[in-house]
Amino acid sequence: MSMICDMATSRPGADGSTGLHARLVETLGMAICGGELPPGRVLFIDELVSRHAVSRSVVREALRVLASMGLVASRRRVGTQVLDASLWNVYDPLVIRWRLATGGRIAQLRSITELRTAVEPQAARLAAARVRPIDASELVTLAGRLWAAGQDGRMDDFLALDIEFHHRVLTASGNEMFEHLHQPIAEVLSGRHAYGLMPSHPHVDALQMHADVASSIQRGDGERAHDAMVAIMNRTMDETRHLWDMQSQSTTPA
């Protein structure tokens, strides 16, 4: 991997770096997404300097980054105000991560899962038309290993393979916006696993659907790949829908 790509991990919080900037962005971001700093709350630079024992420039730089994510907005004479959740950039990888780690988890999980139902079938269709033969072959191989891991109940392997499978489909779609969704999708899949939301043994039907997606993509059958992925997404929705049905839907009209 070239150095140009290596350097991307220097994003605040992205690599667990311990720089003051990255830590403050993480601390404030989590506090905002978790509701500890609720919308409307006004923050002052000098107060944050004292509370977090860092210099003014560390605070200012952190607030600039949070503002670009839509979490806060600064105004002269007023201070820096925490914004309503509806203004947050829900596609920012860190916002997604913070919400999945805090009280916004269910809302974020539902948002991404619904987005997946739209995106992944279409990605499968495009992949069937654009995939390189070598990548299609690897996808079929991946589906085979997924099957074996599922049958054996090796859930850690299954999770890793499942993430890789969906990543490969998104990449093969040839659409950069689809491809960039792989990281939040990976986090959602990891989260489902961590929260015990996946069956202890994937149903053989689910395993077959993944195989269908792979072989349809390999054969260039976009419609069939699309439909097989729709089936996977419908099953995923059925398995996770109860999570948000159990609580008031903040984004569902009253």
Next chain:
Amino acid sequence: MSMICDMATSRPGADGSTGLHARLVETLGMAICGGELPPGRVLFIDELVSRHAVSRSVVREALRVLASMGLVASRRRVGTQVLDASLWNVYDPLVIRWRLATGGRIAQLRSITELRTAVEPQAARLAAARVRPIDASELVTLAGRLWAAGQDGRMDDFLALDIEFHHRVLTASGNEMFEHLHQPIAEVLSGRHAYGLMPSHPHVDALQMHADVASSIQRGDGERAHDAMVAIMNRTMDETRHLWDMQSQSTTPA
């Protein structure tokens, strides 16, 4: 609109603000997205201070924001390096805007248009299940006005109504990630209009499809709303596909 929402416009460049920070973010962001600062190029803080006649803290804050968008990465002793386009956050509203305004226009246009073919049909389906009656009624009204503007050839009105129509469908879907796509979609629709990529008179079939979406949503017929929106998106793809077919597809596998 409450002050909490008002303050969101303080994002750098979002409101044409003339602060030094916002201007530098815009200048560097456009230069990077436009290829004037190509991937691999190393920037030094002191050089940027001289070239742009601003202080070090203005430069540092701007680079922090650009780094959070994935456009650059700073490393001690090395400098700040422009990253490969594959690492940019393609969902960041400013990155989208800069690419639409520079050489990345066609790639971004294609990405968003393909994303729309995935998202908007699903949004229409969800909207049918979730829309409030008052909003459904307004959507039908909007479709009627769209029809009239299209028939009369009032293209400015047609554009504004078209943007509003798609925005309302995305909002009615009840999914925040769908809703947040309305801004880049609006920019794409505006861009198509500005580049003369829309027919001077929308075909009556296209007008009918919008009416179908609206009435299906009002009747709660998700499948029909979905299919009508698929028809709109297919037509949109047919009208714009030649733009990227004319040039080497950077995201299509070789």
Next chain:
DNA sequence: ATAGAGTGTTAAGTCAGACTTATGCAAGGC
């Protein structure tokens, strides 16, 4: 000749003080 260790230089990161500027809010006048 090559690999590893050590060191120095380089650039970012952090700190602190000073000054500027936008603007919100309160007071006073009409």
Next chain:
DNA sequence: GCCTTGCATAAGTCTGACTTAACACTCTAT
């Protein structure tokens, strides 16, 4: 009660100093 004005407040910007991470080069041992 409303409008204007002035002041205080907080962010924005500038500058100098210092710290620190780490890259690159040199030297030594094998």
